[in-house]
Amino acid sequence: MDRNYNLKYNDSCIKLFEFIKMLYDGDVELNAVINMLSEGGHFNKARTHVTLNKYLNAMKIFGIDIKKVNGKYKMLSSLYKFDFDANDIKSINILTNFLDFLSDGKHKNNLKSFLRNLEIRFDENARYLMAEYQGRSGFFPAELLEKVKLCAQYCSAKRKLEIVFESDGEEINLLCSPLEYFYEHNDVYLRVLGNNGSRIYEIPSGKIIRVQQLHSTASRQAIATTVVYKIKNRLAKNYNLRDWEVLEGIDADGCKIIVNKNEDFNQLLHRLMRYGKECEIISPKFIKEEMINMITKTLDNYKT
Amino acid sequence: MKEFIKNQTVTYNLMSFTAYKALLFFSMLTEGPKSADEIINFFLNHPYLHEKISSDTIRVYINSLKRIGCEIIRVRGEDKISRYVIADHPFNLKLDEEQIKSITKIYRLLVKNIDVKELYSLELFFEKIGAYIKNDDFVAEIKKISMLKDTDKSLLKTLIECCENKEQIVISYNSPASGVKNIEILADKLEINNGKIYLCGVGFEYKQYAKFVLNRIKELVMIKAEKTIPEIPNTIKVQYELKGIKPELDEYDKVLSKNSDVYLIERETSNAFLTRQKLLEYGSNCTVIAPKEFRDEFVQLLKDMKAEYYCG
Incomplete structure (x- = not known):
């Protein structure tokens, strides 16, 4: 000394x-x-x-x-403890449950490590509250976990897929490369890249009829097609841009011109249908035509 | 250790007293400022130690804690007594840039799958974590993507309670069409839709179910003591058929029949606009059956949409 x-x-x-x-x-x-x-x-x-x-x-x-x-x-328990209340433990449980629905990789590992670091800092009360949650059902549907495992397996194998799925009442046969999976609106979605590399599909696992893994290696090189549309009138004032949308400009009538990248075309068309007359697709031509087709097919339901 | 569990007594053979005292020092000084006398009394009255320590010993432990990376400061209270406190230490929870990126990315995914109450809980939780880790970047990153970044959280908390109790309330609302005005509603629920939070309820003025963007609510003006708005306003029953698609039903939809993959559904609604939006989204999978007036308007809207592409 x-x-x-x-x-x-x-x-x-x-x-x-x-x-x-x-x-x-x-x-x-x-x-x-x-x-x-x-x-x-x-x-x-x-x-x-x-x-x-x-x-x-x-x-x-x-x-x-x-x-x-x-x-x-x-x-297993830290030198000092955090003062977590019931609200915090609920949030930790939401995050813990969500781990099961995340693709393997660095983000999942980082969240796991963060949660472990919190857990070792639990005091007696937090441990008690956590144990109470473990007896309850999770925040997200456990019955989807099998689908999560399947999607994870398709993505990690990095091989092309032939997927038969149902879309708007029709069976679609698609050659594609799996990109990732995600959980949204109570379903697990498989995000794939169409064989020509220009179209992204987000297929709800519930709509998948069958999947065949092919021998060829999956491609991740996307040359994504962008869709441009106009949002008009009152909707233009309130429209909230998504992460994958960019505001290209506002025209003389106050309409917003929006460029959309990478959204599943089918989901996009259904979403834009919702906006009625307050939305109009500008380009590309084939998406504009698909929209007109969708409106025409809907109108056909009312032909007597 | 067995002996300790049985008798609750410690001996030099059982544990390192220096280590134990070091841990107690750390714990005491992270809890809050302690004077030399308070530290001496603590050790003197400690159930296992009963040891009178000197000021020199205190200094040695403080030097040791500093050496391992603790930031120890001296503060002087109103009583003019000098006290030591650990302001920072190397065992704090740390999040590096990569971890912050991962948590914000996952949070972004998560908010699409939780309700407003859970979102509110998570926001408070992340604020607390931000304070624990003393990392402004983390709080800033969470704020950047937060749906509640422009929201008055105490207003949100009150509105959550109002919805749970189905209160009749008056809100000051900045309407894009008519500016700031007071709106009286029977609060029903808060919902997240397309990245925005809405307060839903039956509006007094039009007696119809409506949605109000949360960030346009300036303040909660009043919670009425008595409910005067009818809980079920003037509604219409819209019947529609869904084919080849699984319906996304809410509490206002009732399945009347199901035949193979064809569902006949009745939706009781006071807001034709919101119902029209929902049915339009189904595309050609949906056919409006009744009432005739709603069906005719729906068909006209489709015709107008088509016309926009040819004449617009």
Whole structure:
């Protein structure tokens, strides 16, 4: 120890907190902690195991829960706790339930790690509230989890698919490359790229009749077609742009000219139908014609 | 450890007293400012330690905590006594740029799948996390994508309660057509649609079910003590047929019959505009059956839509 009291510190204290830092960063190998404790010659290596046990006991008595799993020390509860209330635990549960519906990858892993870091900071009350939620049904439909697994498998295999699905009462046979899947409006959607690379399809899993995985490798190179439309009158004042829409301009009549990229054409057409006379597709020509066809087919329902 | 569990006593053989004291120091100083006397008394009265520590020992522990990265500051209260407190420490929850990106992306996906009450809970939760992690970027990123970024949260909380209690309320509303005016409604629910939050309810003026954009509500003027708006306003019953598509029913729709993939549905509504929008979205899968007046208007609208493409 330093003779100057203003600079004097306790090496055991430093080592203990170093160990805790290691535990916060992830599971700790026995060897790693022994090496850390032996560094600097402050500890007799032969006695390091005894010291470690004494540290572990001090931490347990203090209230830090540490378990040894497969030769690694794992921190189950933190040095300090967050003050989470019922509202926070509800939010944590929504996020935890949503994990099952996310595509594998860095975003899912980052959320998992965030939730783990929160969980180790739970106090007794938070643990109790969390346990209560575990007995309840989740926030999202569990019966869709099988579909999530299937979609995940199609996406991870990175092979082209031949999908037969139902759209507006018709069976569509589509050669495509799977891109990703997502959960929205109580269904799981498989997002695929059409074989020519210019059209994105978002197929509700409930509409898929059959899927065949082909041997050829999936393509991810999209040359997406953009759709331009005009939003008119009162709707123009209130229209909220989606993430995939860009406002190209406002014409002399106050109409908004919107450019849409990557929205499933079928879903887009149905959505724009909803706007009635207050929306008009400008380009491309084939989408404009599909819209006219949809209106004509709807009108045909009223022919006597 | 077994002995401790049985007798609740600690010995030097059982645990490291230095480690235990260090943890207690950390805990005490993160809870709030503590003076030297308060620290000394704490250790003296501690059930396992009963130890009188010196000012030098306090200084050594404080130096050690500083050395591991704790930011310890001295504050002087109204009583003029100097106290130590840990303002920051290396065990704080941290989120790096990548993690913030992931959480905001997932949040963006999530908001499409939750109701307004859950959205409100999540916003409060993220605000709390933002304060814990002391990272302004996180709060800013969440705010950037938040549907509640321009929303008065206390107003939202009150409106959630009003909807739960089906209260008759007066709101000050900035209507795009007629400017700011007071509107009296029987609050029913808050819903998220196409990235916007709407307050839904029966309007007093037109006695019809209507939706009001939340961000256009300036304030809640009054919660009426008595309900004078009829809960079921002047409604019409619209019958429509859906073919080859699964209906998306809400509480106003009733399936009258189902034959193979053909559904006959009756929708009781006081707002023909909202119903028309819903039925238009079904496209050619939907045929309006009755009433005749609504059906005729619907067909005329389709004809006008088609005409816009040829004459517009």
